[in-house]
Amino acid sequence: MLQQGCLLPNDRPMQVNIVFNPPEEFHLANLPIIKCHVIEAVIGETIAAIPIKVSARSVFSQYVITPSKDVDFGPVPYGNHKRSFEIENHREFDFKFAISKLVKPGSPPKSERPKRTKDSRQIFAQSRRPGQLIREQTQVMKLAHGPFIISPGYGNVPVGESIVINVDCNVEASKKFEEFIAIEIADREVRKSRQESTIN
CATH class of the missing domain: 2.60.40.10 (Immunoglobulins)
Structure with a gap:
């Protein structure tokens, strides 16, 4: 999973991949378990912390x-x-x-x-x-x-x-x-x- 990156003015959008690999049956419904921190590169300060809601479900053969x-x-x-x-x-x-x-x-x-x-x-x-x-x-x-x-x-x-x-x-x-x-x-x-x- 990409944890950080830098976007310059007029850059193309950057894709962030999340890998879901549970060892057992698992259900996660629309929970904000990830936060995206937006940092101003010039001053090095966080200007926003955006919660990202994640949903995931894994099942085995039955x-x-x-x-x-x-x-x-x-x-x-x-x-x-x-x-x-x-x-x-x-x-x-x-x-x-x-x-x-x-x-x-x-x-x-x-x-x-x-x-x-x-x-x-x-x-x-x-x-x-x-x-x-x-x-x-x-x-x-x-x-x-x-x-x-x-x-x-x-x-x-x-x-x-x-x-x-x-x-x-x-x-x-x-x-x-x-x-x-x-x-x-x-x-x-x-x-x-x-x-x-x-x-x-």
Whole structure:
């Protein structure tokens, strides 16, 4: 931000830039938090102090994922089966999302995992900077994870709208399939973890 300058007679107007970079949601409404001091250069005295009112507002992405828990196919016969979930945008600007494979740290091999009941299903959470996965990940429109195909694997959700994520399961063996995915939402609150869930 330019803090001072000198205007000579008949000079063109000088632009002063104010940078607004809040670390959290913030709302400032028409408050005189800045003063412009006009100083007479010849005598070096302040001849005016003009208050400047500032308004600013910052918000994070706000979203709802439905269903909020696991994508559960339940017992199905051999063949191809489809399920879906939805990502809704509840804020005033578009946001990007990306879906990636997730291997839970410290998880035992699949053959040793205890059978999970419906009541034990939950959404897992880990800390990560918003948008980091979206910048790092090679964007894939269709994500293959075990017998599941998730599409689209990334995209943009416009303001007030939603996008449907399709999950296809091609069952070719009689066994239990369970995979984990992470859903990264750009520009979400830093303290809010990415969404993680299970497909089974």
